[in-house]
Amino acid sequence: MREIVIISGKGGTGKTSLTGAFAHLAASKVICDLDVDAPDLHLLLRPERERTEEFHSGYEARIDPELCNRCGQCAALCRFGAIREGEEGFTVDPIRCEGCKVCVAFCPVDAIRFELKHCGEWYVSSTRFGPMVHAQLIPGAENSGRLVMVLKQQARDLAKAKGLDLVLCDGAPGIGCPVISSLSGTHLAVAVTEPTPSGRHDLERVADLCRHFQVAFAVIINKHDLNPDEAARIEAYCREKSYPVLARLPHDPVVTQAMIQGLVVTELPENAFSRELHQTWERIARLVNGVK
Amino acid sequence: MIVAVASGKGGTGKTTVTASLATVWNEPLVAVDLDVEEPNLHLFLHPTLEGSDLAHLEIPVLDKSRCTFCGACSELCQFKAISVMGKIVMTFPEMCHGCGGCIAICPEKALSPGTRELGEISWGRTGRDGQVGFLMGRLRVGEAMSPPFMRLVKAKLNAMLAASPRDAIIDAPPGVSCPAVNAVLDSDMILLVTEPTPFGFYDFQLAWEAFTPLEKPMGAVINRAGLGNDDIHHFCRDKAVPILAEIPYDRGIAEAYARGRVIAEVSPTLAATFGSLRDKIRALAEESRMREVAHA
Numbered sequence: 001m002r003e004i005v006i007i008s009g010k011g012g013t014g015k016t017s018l019t020g021a022f023a024h025l026a027a028s029k030v031i032c033d034l035d036v037d038a039p040d041l042h043l044l045l046r047p048e049r050e051r052t053e054e055f056h057s058g059y060e061a062r063i064d065p066e067l068c069n070r071c072g073q074c075a076a077l078c079r080f081g082a083i084r085e086g087e088e089g090f091t092v093d094p095i096r097c098e099g100c101k102v103c104v105a106f107c108p109v110d111a112i113r114f115e116l117k118h119c120g121e122w123y124v125s126s127t128r129f130g131p132m133v134h135a136q137l138i139p140g141a142e143n144s145g146r147l148v149m150v151l152k153q154q155a156r157d158l159a160k161a162k163g164l165d166l167v168l169c170d171g172a173p174g175i176g177c178p179v180i181s182s183l184s185g186t187h188l189a190v191a192v193t194e195p196t197p198s199g200r201h202d203l204e205r206v207a208d209l210c211r212h213f214q215v216a217f218a219v220i221i222n223k224h225d226l227n228p229d230e231a232a233r234i235e236a237y238c239r240e241k242s243y244p245v246l247a248r249l250p251h252d253p254v255v256t257q258a259m260i261q262g263l264v265v266t267e268l269p270e271n272a273f274s275r276e277l278h279q280t281w282e283r284i285a286r287l288v289n290g291v292k
Numbered sequence: 293m294i295v296a297v298a299s300g301k302g303g304t305g306k307t308t309v310t311a312s313l314a315t316v317w318n319e320p321l322v323a324v325d326l327d328v329e330e331p332n333l334h335l336f337l338h339p340t341l342e343g344s345d346l347a348h349l350e351i352p353v354l355d356k357s358r359c360t361f362c363g364a365c366s367e368l369c370q371f372k373a374i375s376v377m378g379k380i381v382m383t384f385p386e387m388c389h390g391c392g393g394c395i396a397i398c399p400e401k402a403l404s405p406g407t408r409e410l411g412e413i414s415w416g417r418t419g420r421d422g423q424v425g426f427l428m429g430r431l432r433v434g435e436a437m438s439p440p441f442m443r444l445v446k447a448k449l450n451a452m453l454a455a456s457p458r459d460a461i462i463d464a465p466p467g468v469s470c471p472a473v474n475a476v477l478d479s480d481m482i483l484l485v486t487e488p489t490p491f492g493f494y495d496f497q498l499a500w501e502a503f504t505p506l507e508k509p510m511g512a513v514i515n516r517a518g519l520g521n522d523d524i525h526h527f528c529r530d531k532a533v534p535i536l537a538e539i540p541y542d543r544g545i546a547e548a549y550a551r552g553r554v555i556a557e558v559s560p561t562l563a564a565t566f567g568s569l570r571d572k573i574r575a576l577a578e579e580s581r582m583r584e585v586a587h588a
Binding site: 008010013016037040043058059077079095098100101106137139141142144175176179180194195196197198208212213223226229230251256260262 | 299368391435438466
């Protein structure tokens with residue numbers, strides 16, 4: 001079984017639109033949306049949920065005002081500035097609480113409860129392109145890295161159970177906790193970039209991240225024609241680092257037109273962008289099968 | 293006044309809007325890049341850096357000779373960053389959130405504070421005559437936790453504002469989970485930059501849901517207006533989120549951005565758009581401050 005994660009560093013380069021098209025073009029796969037924070041792939045694939053599970057992770061401290069003797073020990077120990085003293089005594093700000101349990105352990109009168117947090121939901125669904133595993137973190141919640149790990153494991157188990165030989169994942173922007181989680185155990189990271197100063201800068205950081213975790217790395221330059229000079233700099237960077245450039249795609253409104261119809265671009269009538277994507281997908285498939 | 297520029301969906305134009313506002317701002321200002329995973333603001337504002345610091349998180353260091361393997365530390369740790377198995381203690385510094393609990397609870401004082409590098413904080417000046425302050429955080433590649441690093445960047449911002457009171461505009465990271473919430477948490481108002489596509493709209497709703505509990509005034513900027521549909525306009529009307537500016541969908545703007553231009557400087561029309569946005573941000577913040585005063 002092989003696993004591909006589509007990432008980008010910078011947001012808005014076209015990760016999800018391209019992942020959707022690859023989900024259409026790949027033969028036998030489980031589709032997985034690892035951008036659990038702001039997932040969008042379902043808007044293209046319109047999954048029908050077959051299984052819904054709650055995601056609980058981490059804890060939150062809560063002070064019982066009846067038991068609290070207002071000694072202030074908790075506020076003094078909290079490194080996250082989450083405990084404040086107000087007119088009604090000490091309270092925990094749930095947004096700042098890290099769930100570290102220090103206040104609970106040191107409270108001399110056991111006045112602090114420690115409750116498991118409901119952070120979101122995850123789903124196993126069916127789509128017109130095959131099974132999909134996805135999730136929605138509650139807006140503002142944390143532990144996205146742990147939810148990414150849950151989704152990946154579910155997707156792998158599902159692929160094994162159904163005899164499918166690929167897990168195709170849409171990743172999150174950035175280089176932090178959810179992206180690091182999405183790279184674990186992956187055979188190939190495909191970065192979608194754009195020829196802008198931010199696109200190139202962020203590509204280099206996400207490439208360094210993949211190198212750090214020893215994940216094979218390849219690049220798609222999307223909106224290639226927006227700035228040919230910057231595109232040439234990205235090509236030169238990839239040559240220097242021996243990262244394969246899998247495609248040079250034009251800035252084409254056809255991608256947004258597909259999105260508005262709830263379709264992936266390769267489902268639209270014959271168009272140049274889609275022809276290019278067919279070849280891109282063949283290159284990705286060859287590449288991932290060659291990765292040890 | 294601190295304005296946080298956030299978005300939900302990435303790539304909608306947060307940095308473009310932040311950089312443009314910084315160039316048209318007509319009061320003393322610090323421009324802050326809190327998108328520490330992928331900071332880009334410096335690529336548009338070209339600051340002259342005046343200083344930098346490495347930022348660290350406190351992690352435990354074990355003195356084996358004092359340890360009695362009682363396990364109090366690993367029992368307390370919620371992040372699996374320290375574990376005791378028989379007479380073996382293992383620490384996993386990358387997992388540590390820096391709560392200091394293990395060090396505080398150890399009855400033998402066998403744990404002392406060490407450090408893990410989180411990233412680099414840099415500051416300087418930008419703008420004509422260098423009158424705009426600049427501050428950015430750059431997370432170390434391989435570091436998973438941006439919120440503790442962002443807290444240190446914000447502490448530096450507070451020090452800068454205390455030394456010389458002025459406004460601040462914060463370029464926030466995309467998304468709606470802990471890094472994004474951390475970036476907007478201490479602001480006076482939140483500017484949500486979006487685009488009128490299905491992805492933009494969906495993530496805009498998530499952002500609205502994530503930030504509403506913070507009870508801060510919010511305004512929207514619609515970038516690439518004319519690209520998709522009117523869903524965001526309807527949503528904003530329903531939720532009483534004022535649309536403070538619309539930037540048209542235009543290949544010329546996209547190309548100017550791709551060349552690293554600050555789009556407020558591309559045409560007189562865009563300069564006027566951002567001048568008006570600046571005034572509306574002020575008015576919105578002022579209105580909400582007056583409401584608070586009236587409330588109190």
